[in-house]
Amino acid sequence: MTELKLTDVGKTYGGTVEVLKDINLDISTGELVVFVGPSGCGKSTLLRMIAGLERITAGALEIDGVLVNDIPPAQRGIAMVFQSYALYPHMTVYDNMAFALRIARKKDDEVRAAVTAAADKLQLSGLLDRLPKELSGGQRQRVAIGRSIVRDPKVYLFDEPLSNLDAALRVATRIEIAQLKEAMPDSTMIYVTHDQVEAMTLASRIVVLAGGGIAQVGAPLTLYERPENEFVAQFIGSPKMNLLPGRIVQTGQQTAVELDGGGRAVSDYPSNAAMQDSPVNIGVRPEDFVAAGEGAHIFSGEVNITEALGEVTLLYYTPVGGADPVIAKLQGIHPDMKHRRVALTADPSKVHVFRNGVSLLYPEGRNITVQPH
Amino acid sequence: MHPVLQGMITVVLGVGICIGYFYFSNQFLDKVLYPARGPNAGRNINRANMIRPWLFMGPAIFVLALYLVYPVLATLWFSLTDRDQGGAFVGLANYRQMAAEPKFLEAIRNNMLWLVVVPAMSTAFGLLAAQLTDRISWGNVAKSIIFMPMAISFVGASVIWKLIYDTRPAGADQIGVLNAIWTALGGAPQTWLTIEPWNNFLLMVVLIWIQTGFAMVILSAALRGIPEETVEAAIVDGANPFQIFFKIKVPQIMPTIVVVWTTITLVVLKVFDIVLAMTNGQWGTQVLANYMYDRMFRAFDWGVGSASAIVIMLLVTPILVWNVRNARREMR
Structure with missing residues (x-):
């Protein structure tokens, strides 16, 4: 009722x-x-x-x-x-x-x-x-x-x-x-x-x-x-979800995205063949990032600032261009990360893909633009 | 010398001397008497700070003493002496004589009447005007108009209202608005200001007309200070506009209403100009202040005149004290 x-x-x-x-x-x-x-x-x-x-x-x-x-x-x-x-x-x-x-x-x-x-x-x-x-x-x-x-x-x-x-x-x-x-x-x-x-x-x-x-x-x-x-992806969760631009290189049950920053991401989000090569943003929550070896990474860069909170360590990467800095939240204590290159990856189930601002999971979804005030 | 020039010189000199007094006395205290240097710098600063308030308030205290405290004491003394006996001390004889005078009793009665009616009506009308003008687009214009009588002197207002109450013989054109309306409705022209006891109320109307603007301005500010959410909560709780006004808004501004009420009460106790200008206390409209003026400056009986002045002061003082206390609590 x-x-x-x-x-x-x-x-x-x-x-x-x-x-x-x-x-x-x-x-x-x-x-x-x-x-x-x-x-x-x-x-x-x-x-x-x-x-x-x-x-x-x-x-x-x-x-x-x-x-x-x-x-x-x-x-x-x-x-x-x-x-x-x-x-x-x-x-x-x-x-x-x-x-x-x-x-x-x-x-x-x-x-x-x-x-x-x-x-x-x-x-x-x-x-x-x-x-x-x-x-x-x-x-x-x-x-x-x-x-x-x-x-x-x-x-x-x-x-x-x-x-x-x-x-x-x-x-x-x-x-x-x-x-x-x-x-x-x-x-x-x-x-x-x-x-x-x-x-x-x-x-x-x-x-x-x-x-x-x-x-x-x-x-x-x-x-x-x-x-x-x-x-919504960036509004819910703190720190907010990282968005990284790239283009779809493989469609199907899983979607692979080659990122403008050089990395490659695989997501469990399905995509259809028509989306091949279309520009997208992938989204990864800071807490979903895990350290990875070079080559198999989604993102790699130099750590600018670290915040050690004990239970987690926050890594703030040097921003590229005018974009927000990428943030990773690693479990536990990670000393001496500052000014080092640390490569990151994430489980395909944790990688979100947004085309024109809308998640691939919601083909009927609506994009929301918010004017800054 | 031209009086305007004289006036200007007085203003410049007066203000200059005032500023000079505060500046130079402060300099003297800080630089010469207790300079903030040397081995006793800290002690000197403390001492200077202890003296400074007295330095700054000194002129005011002196002037108040000269023009307020001394006259009060002198009046009190005069009220206990008799002019006819060369200023001999006569105890409470003046008060006794006064208490036996019908005119004095009439003044007391009328003052009480003024005391009840004028503050109540002024506050009520002021509150009504404040509430009504807050909600309309031309409210500020309305407020200005209602407030305008405040800018008119009591005597000026009395003259205006005397014209309103004016009487012409039957058959002639009535220039008084009240009689114009009265005769238009079929009545014979009345000399309104001589009709006891209603003439008292006709005089009160003048003061209400003046004081409503004052009440409205203060109460309007208070009404705006009420948190809007309490009003909205009352709307959600189902209160109608009257209930919101009387059960939510008025109780919240009660302290301000009391201050307005007592302030107007003080004005009423001292009411003089209106009565003097309109009836001069005839036809049963005498009030204390006019009675005092009558005895003091027309009959030259300083004893009874001073006695009535003391009576007015005794009536005003408790209300004044209460008013100041309320106002202070308001400000906290």
């Missing part, structure tokens, strides 16, 4: 500035969908459109089969957790959580029951008489979540809820949100973040937004292992 359905949704400001276009997305009950993307990609705007805080200028938004484009936020069955928590500063925790129910003219004992239940769930029971300013960042975050829980919405919307917390608290709260989701398996959540760790750890599906559209939708590991285009 589809709970939330976006059809050709778009957003235009002032009739001229198009920030989102042709968003098609089905979100089922019980999913936790994460919108990620670079800043300015419109992910928060899309969330606010679902919430009803921004007008939808094109397309249709349905919740439970009901067109809600013109229905005010409170009647859409959604609840939202804001980036700044947006707690009402003059109300106690209890009043903050009770506000929506009181507005809805629920009976006092009903309100009390709902607030107490939510407070128990979020370990806020001892804090109900406090004002928001007397709470820590993590507690405020929990109150904001509690305020949405008491309304018992069909869809929870989270707008970068962790970005105001410090690093340690962010990890703890992230885990709390994951546990909360597990405790409420029937609730649907949409979560906006620019932090890909949050996206990878929380999501049942990730929606990568870029350039006003959807770059790819999929399970976290699908995006990691089988990115649809170069944008």
